Amino acid sequence: MISRIASKYPSDNNAIIYEGSCYDFVKTIPAKTVRSIVTSPPYNIGKEYEEKVDLNKYYEEQERIIDECVRILTDDGSICWQTGNFVENSEIVPLDILLYPIFQKHNLKLRNRIIWHFGHGLHSSKRFSGRYETIMWYTKTDNYIFNLDAVRIPQKYPNKKHFKGPNAGKLSCNPLGKNPSDIWEIPNVKNNHVEKTVHPCQFPVGLVERLVLALTNENDWVFDPFLGVGSTIIAAIKNNRRGLGAEIMADYIEIAKKRINLAFDGLLKTRPVNKPVYDPNNPKINLEYEELSYEQLPLFEEENSFRYAK
Numbered sequence: 586m587i588s589r590i591a592s593k594y595p596s597d598n599n600a601i602i603y604e605g606s607c608y609d610f611v612k613t614i615p616a617k618t619v620r621s622i623v624t625s626p627p628y629n630i631g632k633e634y635e636e637k638v639d640l641n642k643y644y645e646e647q648e649r650i651i652d653e654c655v656r657i658l659t660d661d662g663s664i665c666w667q668t669g670n671f672v673e674n675s676e677i678v679p680l681d682i683l684l685y686p687i688f689q690k691h692n693l694k695l696r697n698r699i700i701w702h703f704g705h706g707l708h709s710s711k712r713f714s715g716r717y718e719t720i721m722w723y724t725k726t727d728n729y730i731f732n733l734d735a736v737r738i739p740q741k742y743p744n745k746k747h748f749k750g751p752n753a754g755k756l757s758c759n760p761l762g763k764n765p766s767d768i769w770e771i772p773n774v775k776n777n778h779v780e781k782t783v784h785p786c787q788f789p790v791g792l793v794e795r796l797v798l799a800l801t802n803e804n805d806w807v808f809d810p811f812l813g814v815g816s817t818i819i820a821a822i823k824n825n826r827r828g829l830g831a832e833i834m835a836d837y838i839e840i841a842k843k844r845i846n847l848a849f850d851g852l853l854k855t856r857p858v859n860k861p862v863y864d865p866n867n868p869k870i871n872l873e874y875e876e877l878s879y880e881q882l883p884l885f886e887e888e889n890s891f892r893y894a895k
């Protein structure tokens with residue numbers, strides 16, 4: 586079978602996974618090639634895939650990859666750097682604040698600091714439990730792609746009309762839906778989430794899809810230097826874009842490839858970004874997508890892949 590996932594750039598394939606460090610891979614990508622970069626880098630908190638280093642060293646490493654990301658970005662492109670906190674002795678360093686000067690150095694324009702709010706996580710005893718992370722959305726220039734209509738969300742009162750003035754009787758809100766705002770309520774990928782794999786820190790595919798739809802056009806390249814289990818490439822493929830990324834951990838690469846192949850076949854089940862968050866006080870919101878976890882299912886047996894069909 587011809588692989589649909591290439592291992593190096595350039596390729597005619599719509600998905601590329603470089604099995605190694607992003608610092609090596611990014612050098613092989615020409616300037617102004619990718620329309621969007623969506624990533625969640627290691628936070629330097631000692632996860633299984635990272636070595637905890639001095640914060641100055643972490644900053645330098647992030648600077649090295651961000652410099653390269655700016656180089657390979659098209660002039661109308663965007664960078665979305667999704668981060669949380671570096672934590673030590675219950676003291677936090679918000680990584681978006683730490684890294685801001687690197688983007689400023691390149692004169693990138695910060696368009697939104699999106700708050701990604703979620704319901705689950707560690708319970709702190711020495712500070713309030715952390716329940717949000719941020720996505721810093723930067724553009725390279727003032728002339729950038731922003732397809733707002735592609736990511737509108739349902740209006741709360743879609744039939745509301747102007748009751749006076751020249752527009753009396755006409756709809757007062759956009760029938761295509763409303764701007765999703767800069768606060769996104771999206772469940773994080775914990776054990777009861779349909780997208781859960783062995784990776785400890787996946788971001789939800791729906792979160793990336795909203796960015797990809799808004800910030801790129803069809804066939805554009807979307808790059809994730811820290812690919813993990815492939816969520817960014819999956820979001821790209823699902824929306825007729827092309828995705829490329831690097832990952833150093835063999836286990837994650839294997840899972841990424843399997844998930845991406847399921848996505849190519851339209852068989853990977855992901856949580857729709859606009860699906861209401863489960864509310865125990867509102868039984869109308871069902872658990873369809875939360876009930877079964879990725880780990881509970883025999884995912885990688887071909888004959889069972891139908892279980893991921895929509």
Ligand SMILES: C[S@@+](CC[C@H](N)C(=O)[O-])C[C@H]1O[C@@H](n2cnc3c(N)ncnc32)[C@H](O)[C@@H]1O
Nearest residue numbers: 606607634787788811812813814816831832833
């Ligand atoms: C926060 S996770 C990203 C998870 C990803 N967003 C997903 O949904 O699966 C960071 C990832 O970066 C990978 N990583 C760490 N250093 C790397 C490097 N130098 N090059 C490529 N990947 C790296 C880690 O193995 C880890 O999977």
